[in-house]
Amino acid sequence: MADTHITQAQQQADLQKRLWAIANDLRGNMDASEYRNYMLGLIFYRFLSGKVEDYANQLLANDDLSFAAAYAQPEIQAGLKQEIVGTLGFFIEPQYLYSALVQDIHDGNFDIEKLQSAVNAVQDSTIGQDSQDDFRGLFTDMDLSSNRLGSTVAQRSDLMAKVMLNLADIPFDADDLQIDALGDAYEYLIGQFAASAGKKAGEFYTPQQVSKILAGIVTLGRDRLQSVYDPTMGSGSLLLRVGDSIPVAEYYGQELNGTTYNLARMNLLMHGVNYARFDVYNGDTLEDDHYDGQSFDAVVANPPYSANWNPDGKLEDERFRKYGKTAPKSKADFAFVEHMLYHLRADGTMAVVLPHGVLFRGAAEGKIRRYMIEQDNVLDAVIGLPANLFYGTSIPTAILVFKKNRTTKDILFIDASKEFEKGKNQNNLTDDQVEKIIQTYADRKDIEKFAHVASYEDIVKNEFNLNIPRYVDTFEEEPPVDVDQLVADIHQTDQELAQSEAAFSQLLNDLVGQNPDAQQQLTKIKELFGDD
Known part of the structure; x- marks a missing residue:
C-alpha cells in the first residue's frame, strides 16, 4: 500500500511539473494573468471533451459504432445528444473533440478559428438546459483573436497547436492517473499562477x-x-x-x-x-x-x-x-x-x-x-x-x-x-x-x-x-547576564585591541626605516587616524 501511495504521489508531482512546463511555452510577452487564461482554458476544454467521449463510448458499448459514426446517423444523433446533455449538462460534437482537433493538427487541417468554433459550441449546447447559467461565458477570457498570441492567424494557430499537442501527451483519464490527480493538478497551476501574479494573486x-x-x-x-x-x-x-x-x-x-x-x-x-x-x-x-x-x-x-x-x-x-x-x-x-x-x-x-x-x-x-x-x-x-x-x-x-x-x-x-x-x-x-x-x-x-x-x-x-x-503571553525571557563574565570579556577585548595597535605601530615604523619616502605617508596616516 505504501508503495502505491508513493507511486501515486510521484505521478501527481510529475503531472504538475509537466503542466507547468507547458504553461511556460505560452509566456512570451504575456503576464501571468493572461497566459493563465489560455493554459487553464485548454486543459478545461480537454477535460470536457474527454467527459463527452467517455460517456458516449459507454452509451455505445453494446453497439458496433464509434461516437463519430453514431452521431452521423440522423436517427441516433438527436437521442445521443439529448442523453449526454441530460447527464453532463453540455455536449461536444465528434468533430470538435480534443482528440479530433489534435488529429487535425497532425493532418495539417487545424487553425485557431476551428478551436474558437469548438469552445463556442460548448456554451451553445447548454442553451435552454438547466446547466445554461453554469456554462455561460466560461471561455470568455480565452481570447483566441488576441495579437499577444501572434500577429497573424497562422502564428496564433501554430502556438495553440504546440500547446495542444503537449497537453495531448499527458494522460487525463482516471484509469491512467489512478487517482483524482487532474483536479489537484489544475489547482496546483492556479497556485503557480498566483505566485507569478504579484498583488493581484x-x-x-x-x-x-x-x-x-x-x-x-x-x-x-x-x-x-x-x-x-x-x-x-x-x-x-x-x-x-x-x-x-x-x-x-x-x-x-x-x-x-x-x-x-x-x-x-x-x-x-x-x-x-x-x-x-x-x-x-x-x-x-x-x-x-x-x-x-x-x-x-x-x-x-x-x-x-x-x-x-x-x-x-x-x-x-x-x-x-x-x-x-x-x-x-x-x-x-x-x-x-x-x-x-x-x-x-x-x-x-x-x-x-x-x-x-x-x-x-x-x-x-x-x-x-x-x-x-x-x-x-x-x-x-x-x-x-x-x-x-x-x-x-x-x-x-x-x-x-x-x-x-x-x-x-x-x-x-x-x-x-x-x-x-x-x-x-x-x-x-x-x-x-x-x-x-x-x-x-x-x-x-x-x-x-x-x-x-x-x-x-x-x-x-x-x-x-x-x-x-x-490574552496569549508569548514573551520569552532573556537568560540572565553574567556580569563578572561580561567584565572579563571586555577586559580581554581591550587587551587584544592594544596588542593589535602595537603590532600595527611596529609595522609602520619598520616601513619608515626601509623607505625614505614612507615618513611622508606615515604623517598622512596619522592625520587620518590620529597619532595613536
Whole structure:
C-alpha cells in the first residue's frame, strides 16, 4: 500500500511539473494573468471533451459504432445528444473533440478559428438546459483573436497547436492517473499562477494550508454538510477544501471578478462537482446579495482586506441593521463578516480570514465588534496566523471563528504567528502545524505561550480589544547576564585591541626605516587616524 501511495504521489508531482512546463511555452510577452487564461482554458476544454467521449463510448458499448459514426446517423444523433446533455449538462460534437482537433493538427487541417468554433459550441449546447447559467461565458477570457498570441492567424494557430499537442501527451483519464490527480493538478497551476501574479494573486487564491485550517474548523464534529458558502470565492479553492474534509452536497459562492468567477466554475467541474451541485454567481456580494434569505451549514471566506465599499443606506439592509453602525467606507472587513453571519444557519460554523486591524480598531468597527461579543455572543475563536503567508501581501492575518449556538461567552485565542517554515517568496505552514492549530481549536484548552481561553470578564476589562498579545503571553525571557563574565570579556577585548595597535605601530615604523619616502605617508596616516 505504501508503495502505491508513493507511486501515486510521484505521478501527481510529475503531472504538475509537466503542466507547468507547458504553461511556460505560452509566456512570451504575456503576464501571468493572461497566459493563465489560455493554459487553464485548454486543459478545461480537454477535460470536457474527454467527459463527452467517455460517456458516449459507454452509451455505445453494446453497439458496433464509434461516437463519430453514431452521431452521423440522423436517427441516433438527436437521442445521443439529448442523453449526454441530460447527464453532463453540455455536449461536444465528434468533430470538435480534443482528440479530433489534435488529429487535425497532425493532418495539417487545424487553425485557431476551428478551436474558437469548438469552445463556442460548448456554451451553445447548454442553451435552454438547466446547466445554461453554469456554462455561460466560461471561455470568455480565452481570447483566441488576441495579437499577444501572434500577429497573424497562422502564428496564433501554430502556438495553440504546440500547446495542444503537449497537453495531448499527458494522460487525463482516471484509469491512467489512478487517482483524482487532474483536479489537484489544475489547482496546483492556479497556485503557480498566483505566485507569478504579484498583488493581484490575493484576488483569486487562498493558500492551500490556510484553506485546510478553515475547512478543518467548519467541519469539526460533522460527517457531512448539506451546504457550504463562500461570498468571495475567488477560484473556488476554499469551497473545494471543505469538500475534501467531508462530503458536501451543495456548493454556493459569489465572486465580483468575472475572470475569477469563470476560473471557479472550471475548478469545481474539474474536481468532479457536477453542475447540478453548485450554484455560483458573478456579482458584488455587498451590493447585490444573490442568496438573500438563504442560510448555509458552513460559511468560509478570505475576503479582500480593508476594501472600499459604499455604506450609504446599508443600515436599512437586514444584514447590517442591528449593529447600529456600518463598517467604514475604506474598510469593508466587518461588512463581510455581517453578511456572512446573516447567511449562517443557527447550528452552523463560520470561519473568515481578516487583517489584524479588525481585532482592535475603534470607532464604528469597535462598536460592531462589541455588539457581536456582548449582544450576539457569536465570536468563538481568534487565531493569529504568521505574516507573509499570502501572495501579494506580507501582512499578518487572523482567522475569526463564529457560531450562533454558543452556550458560554468565553473566546479562545490562539497565537500561531510563529508556526511556519520560511519559503522562497512566502512563508508556509506544514501539515503538522495545520493539524496543531485545528486540534488546539477542537480541544479548547490553555497551552502556554500558544493558546488561552479568555473569559468574558477579561474581554470586558480589555474594552473588547481582541489584540492577541493581550490574552496569549508569548514573551520569552532573556537568560540572565553574567556580569563578572561580561567584565572579563571586555577586559580581554581591550587587551587584544592594544596588542593589535602595537603590532600595527611596529609595522609602520619598520616601513619608515626601509623607505625614505614612507615618513611622508606615515604623517598622512596619522592625520587620518590620529597619532595613536
